[in-house]
Amino acid sequence: MASNQAPPVVGPADHVEAAATLRASKETLEDYTLRFAPRSYRRWAPGVVATSALGGIAYLADFAIGANIGIAHGTTNALLGILIAAVVIFVTGVPLAVYAARFNLDLDLITRGSGFGYYGSVLTNIIFATFTFIFFALEGSIMAQGLRLGLGIPLWLGYLVSSLMVIPLVIYGMKALSQLQIWTTPAWLLLMSAPLVYLVAAHPESVSSFFAYAGEKGDGHASFAAAMLAAGVCLSLIAQIAEQIDYLRFMPPKTPATARRWWTAVLVAGPGWVVFGALKQAIGLFLAVYLIGHVAGGAGIANEPIHQFLGVYDQMMPGWVAMALSVVLVVLSQIKINVTNAYSGSLAWTNSYTRVTKSYPGRLVFVLFNVGVALVLMEANMFDFLNNILGFYANMGIAWIVTVASDITINKYLFKLSPMVPEFRRGMLYDVNPVGLCSVLIAGGVSIAAFFGGLGATLQPYSPVIAVALAAVLPPVLAVATKGRYYLRRSSDGIEIDPFDEHGNPSAAEIDCLVCADTFERPDMTASATGAGHVCSLCLSTDRTGTHVLPAQR
Structure with missing residues (x-):
């Protein structure tokens, strides 16, 4: 689901990355190639x-x-x-x-x-x-x-x-x-x-x-x-x-x-x-x-x-x-x-x-x-x-x-x-x-x-x-x-919203991505390391400088 708000203001070094991730997100909204499949798209019956x-x-x-x-x-x-x-x-x-x-x-x-x-x-x-x-x-x-x-x-x-x-x-x-x-x-x-x-x-x-x-x-x-x-x-x-x-x-x-x-x-x-x-x-x-x-x-x-x-x-x-x-x-x-x-x-x-x-x-x-x-x-x-x-x-x-x-x-x-x-x-x-x-x-x-x-x-x-x-x-x-130490680099994704609903399903709460300006559901998002907002999984994947990647927890 696309957001109606304007893309955030970014510095010159971010323009190429923002353009690339915006294109990538638009191209993958149909089949969610690289990300969680949101509830808003999953309208088919189980049969x-x-x-x-x-x-x-x-x-x-x-x-x-x-x-x-x-x-x-x-x-x-x-x-x-x-x-x-x-x-x-x-x-x-x-x-x-x-x-x-x-x-x-x-x-x-x-x-x-x-x-x-x-x-x-x-x-x-x-x-x-x-x-x-x-x-x-x-x-x-x-x-x-x-x-x-x-x-x-x-x-x-x-x-x-x-x-x-x-x-x-x-x-x-x-x-x-x-x-x-x-x-x-x-x-x-x-x-x-x-x-x-x-x-x-x-x-x-x-x-x-x-x-x-x-x-x-x-x-x-x-x-x-x-x-x-x-x-x-x-x-x-x-x-x-x-x-x-x-x-x-x-x-x-x-x-x-x-x-x-x-x-x-x-x-x-x-x-x-x-x-x-x-x-x-x-x-x-x-x-x-x-x-x-x-x-x-x-x-x-x-x-x-x-x-x-x-x-x-x-x-x-x-x-x-x-x-x-x-x-x-x-x-x-x-x-x-x-x-x-x-x-x-x-x-x-x-x-x-x-x-x-x-x-x-x-x-x-x-x-x-x-x-x-x-x-x-x-x-x-x-x-x-x-x-x-x-x-x-x-x-x-x-x-x-x-x-x-x-x-x-x-x-x-x-x-x-x-x-x-x-x-x-x-x-x-x-x-x-x-x-x-x-x-x-x-x-x-x-x-x-x-x-x-x-x-x-x-x-x-x-x-x-x-x-x-x-x-x-x-x-x-x-x-x-x-001792299972190599599974999780972090235990918290920095988002306070509960990741699950009352039935244990992934949450349908929507959050805006500060890089591509699209809106995605809670399981696809993390907080940005910049502290400026949240970022979607695909924008994280294409973040060449690691600007938005959260640091490891000690």
């Missing part, structure tokens, strides 16, 4: 936010992942791996989703105060941004396969089309994305579920064939090592909770009247996304097994979602209709997820760049950057190396998410060494907190070494287990060792 968030998991990569791990390890081990990964993702996703919805912050802002520090969380932003362009490239590759099969468009051009088409949709932020997800979800659900229903009804023997499938490397029996290799690939999706949070941060306040709907929406659209993801992985393998057994040359195309759906649609309807619906499903899925990938990736890059350089180039710059990196991966044919890429990436994704979840559940609630309220503002935090940063570097580094065989062949399949165990244990160990 609308949840539907919008779940619309972002319409990707077809799950079908390819399920097919790949099943073809490699067999149905039994693939399903065990999917289940193991789903449990880990759900358990770690609960505290993150609740914190995001309760305090209206994205995962980067939560991470800052959950063991990483103001600059330390830049590392996790890079991990998350990597997730977004890997999966953007994966979805774009799937769409390009569909365009080549259905319309004869060459792959290189399909990659370009799938990249460029999402840019206009991403520019407008949450308002446009929520409408897109709500209106397209029913059609996507119908197109996705129809082949499964048809096969189970018309070819019930396909169910027994599915459960009997042994894969290329398996013998049909359960193997914990094989299940963990499968789980490692599925766990590459653990960072999806950060994309869910990019929607959940817009949840309305939780009150006694809305508590039940609030909790349902947060749990279903937060960690609950993995239930839908696991089902899609199992369906992808189910369709792949059917193609291998019933379609000529099916083994070579069984891991491509366009062929999975086309192979079944062909039996349900005329060929041209089947092809049209298959292409529509692929394009619809790609748009639904890649607008989220591009949007969330741009938030991550913008956050990191602004903190490090203390300047704000505009979120659109990083939309283009993230899409450009994804396009390079597509042109490099990353789809053929899917399992290796995802298995490697999973180790760092696990290390980050489990570390933050461990800090929230153990260091905050059990040991009381981490601040209960997630702090994100410059000046309130130390630049680096070894608790989270060292945990991620150690857990990720050791698990990656195991993944590449550096710890021996016996431990190689268990790199995800190593990442989970170290990331869960190290934060409390390091917090105790450091």
Whole structure:
């Protein structure tokens, strides 16, 4: 909400900074890229936010992942791996989703105060941004396969089309994305579920064939090592909770009247996304097994979602209709997820760049950057190396998410060494907190070494287990060792207004920023070190001289 009062008078040295921060604040009022999402903007009902968030998991990569791990390890081990990964993702996703919805912050802002520090969380932003362009490239590759099969468009051009088409949709932020997800979800659900229903009804023997499938490397029996290799690939999706949070941060306040709907929406659209993801992985393998057994040359195309759906649609309807619906499903899925990938990736890059350089180039710059990196991966044919890429990436994704979840559940609630309220503002935090940063570097580094065989062949399949165990244990160990001294640089932000309302929600009280002359809600503000008034979090981020940054408390 813009203030009507004139900008404050500033000295000559402040003019450039004031102009830059004013531009930055204007550009971010739509989607609150770098700050707390205010109550005045959060007008959606819990169900609308949840539907919008779940619309972002319409990707077809799950079908390819399920097919790949099943073809490699067999149905039994693939399903065990999917289940193991789903449990880990759900358990770690609960505290993150609740914190995001309760305090209206994205995962980067939560991470800052959950063991990483103001600059330390830049590392996790890079991990998350990597997730977004890997999966953007994966979805774009799937769409390009569909365009080549259905319309004869060459792959290189399909990659370009799938990249460029999402840019206009991403520019407008949450308002446009929520409408897109709500209106397209029913059609996507119908197109996705129809082949499964048809096969189970018309070819019930396909169910027994599915459960009997042994894969290329398996013998049909359960193997914990094989299940963990499968789980490692599925766990590459653990960072999806950060994309869910990019929607959940817009949840309305939780009150006694809305508590039940609030909790349902947060749990279903937060960690609950993995239930839908696991089902899609199992369906992808189910369709792949059917193609291998019933379609000529099916083994070579069984891991491509366009062929999975086309192979079944062909039996349900005329060929041209089947092809049209298959292409529509692929394009619809790609748009639904890649607008989220591009949007969330741009938030991550913008956050990191602004903190490090203390300047704000505009979120659109990083939309283009993230899409450009994804396009390079597509042109490099990353789809053929899917399992290796995802298995490697999973180790760092696990290390980050489990570390933050461990800090929230153990260091905050059990040991009381981490601040209960997630702090994100410059000046309130130390630049680096070894608790989270060292945990991620150690857990990720050791698990990656195991993944590449550096710890021996016996431990190689268990790199995800190593990442989970170290990331869960190290934060409390390091917090105790450091006595929690590196979490907060200050305990007071210099504002007398209560930061919470009577229901424990962030206060909606409005305060003017003396730098950009806009008005923001209480949680986004601190007192200025000059004593002249208050300053918003984004103006603090772009304060190159540190004039307004509060000093450390002794």
